[in-house]
Amino acid sequence: MAAEPTKGPASYFPSIEKQYGRPIGAWQDLVRARLPAKHMDLVAMLKAEHGMGHGHANAIVAYVLATQTA
16 A cells, blocks of 8 residues: 655645755754744745745745644
């Protein structure tokens, strides 16, 4: 039986690593370092400071925010 494909924001991670040349953990750490912040402010930071596309930036931020412990 084949493994179930990755869904949600994590499905973007391989292409993010390939396109921007950093492991996904480095991008997640960058976002975590800016917390607390609003979702769209974090997306804007990745786009403006790192040239990331909206979909990729949104996927990283969504994943980080969803996995934060309260």
